[in-house]
Amino acid sequence: MLKINKLKKIKSNFPIIVGEKIISKKICNYLIDEISKSKNFDDMIMGGRSRINKGSKNFNKYISSSKISKKLFATFNTESFYKKIDNKFKTEFKANTWESLFKPKKFNQKKYTLKRKVNSKELKRLLGKNYKNPNLNLDIDFSVSKGGYRLRPHRDDINRIYNFLIYLTDIPKKNGGSLTLYKKKANKNLRKSFRRFPKNNELDKLMEFTPKQGSVIFFKSTPNSYHGVTRFKEKNCPKRFFIYGSYAFDKPVIWKYKNFEYHPYIVATKKRMLTSFHDSNYLLKSGNHAN
Ligand SMILES: [Fe+2]
Incomplete structure (x- = not known):
C-alpha cells in the first residue's frame, strides 16, 4: 500500500524523510471518496x-464502512510497521541524532x-512524574481542511516520537496550505530551551512543501521540529484532504541529543483545553552544557 523504500532524508536540522508517489493515485482517490462520504467529524480545529x-x-464507524481507510489504518497500527519506520530513520540518520532516552516497551x-x-x-497530574518504561501507540486522524486553515509555527505534543502526513490532494502553490519547516536561529544561549x-x-x-497527491512525510517529533501550515485558500481548488498521525508514548518523551538531555515542562494555565494543545517547553537538563 505504501512504497516506504522511496522515502528519502532531506537536509534539515531535525530528522525527516519524504517522498512523492508513496501512495498511488488510485488509493488516494479512494481515500478522498471515503472521507468525503463521512457525515460526521469529531471536531473542527485550526x-x-x-x-x-x-x-x-465515529472513527470506529468510519473505519468499518471504509475499506481502504481500514486497510491503511491496519497497516500503520502495527508494531512491525513502526519498526520499519524506526529502522529507516536509524539507517538514514546514523550519528549525532535525536533519540528518546527511553525505549518503548x-x-x-x-x-x-x-x-x-x-x-x-x-x-500534570495525568502525566505523573515517572517517564520511564513508556508504551507506544498510534494516533491517527483522517482530515479535510477548507479555506482558512492554517497552523502557526510549533512543535507537536510532548508524547510524540514520530509524526507523519499523507497528502491526498494536489494543492496549487498559489492556494497556500503548504507545510513549512523552520529552524531556530543559531544563538548558543537559546539552545538551552525549545519552546513549543x-x-x-x-x-x-x-x-x-506544497501538498502533492500521494506524497508522504515522516519526521521525528524532536524539541526543535518546528513546522506550520500557511493559510489555505480554497478558491478554484479542491479541499485539502490529508491523513495526519503519530507514534506516541503514553507519557512525555525525554529527548537526548549527543549527551544532552531535554526534559519537557508544561506551561501553567487555568484554561481547560485539549491535552495535545497545551504549551510546553523542552529545557536542557541542568548539569548539561550546551556548548
Ligand atoms: Fe504539528
Missing part, C-alpha cells in the same frame, strides 16, 4: 480542519492519546 480521530466512536494497538479538556494542573510556540522572529524558514 480554522477549518475537520477530523475523524482514532479513539472516537510494548506497542498497544487499542490505545490512543486521550483527547480531554484539562487545565495544566490536571494535565516560538515567536516568528526566533525562526528562519527552512523549506516549504
Whole structure:
C-alpha cells in the first residue's frame, strides 16, 4: 500500500524523510471518496480542519464502512510497521541524532492519546512524574481542511516520537496550505530551551512543501521540529484532504541529543483545553552544557 523504500532524508536540522508517489493515485482517490462520504467529524480545529480521530466512536464507524481507510489504518497500527519506520530513520540518520532516552516497551494497538479538556494542573497530574518504561501507540486522524486553515509555527505534543502526513490532494502553490519547516536561529544561549510556540522572529524558514497527491512525510517529533501550515485558500481548488498521525508514548518523551538531555515542562494555565494543545517547553537538563 505504501512504497516506504522511496522515502528519502532531506537536509534539515531535525530528522525527516519524504517522498512523492508513496501512495498511488488510485488509493488516494479512494481515500478522498471515503472521507468525503463521512457525515460526521469529531471536531473542527485550526480554522477549518475537520477530523475523524482514532479513539472516537465515529472513527470506529468510519473505519468499518471504509475499506481502504481500514486497510491503511491496519497497516500503520502495527508494531512491525513502526519498526520499519524506526529502522529507516536509524539507517538514514546514523550519528549525532535525536533519540528518546527511553525505549518503548510494548506497542498497544487499542490505545490512543486521550483527547480531554484539562487545565495544566490536571494535565500534570495525568502525566505523573515517572517517564520511564513508556508504551507506544498510534494516533491517527483522517482530515479535510477548507479555506482558512492554517497552523502557526510549533512543535507537536510532548508524547510524540514520530509524526507523519499523507497528502491526498494536489494543492496549487498559489492556494497556500503548504507545510513549512523552520529552524531556530543559531544563538548558543537559546539552545538551552525549545519552546513549543516560538515567536516568528526566533525562526528562519527552512523549506516549504506544497501538498502533492500521494506524497508522504515522516519526521521525528524532536524539541526543535518546528513546522506550520500557511493559510489555505480554497478558491478554484479542491479541499485539502490529508491523513495526519503519530507514534506516541503514553507519557512525555525525554529527548537526548549527543549527551544532552531535554526534559519537557508544561506551561501553567487555568484554561481547560485539549491535552495535545497545551504549551510546553523542552529545557536542557541542568548539569548539561550546551556548548
Ligand atoms: Fe504539528
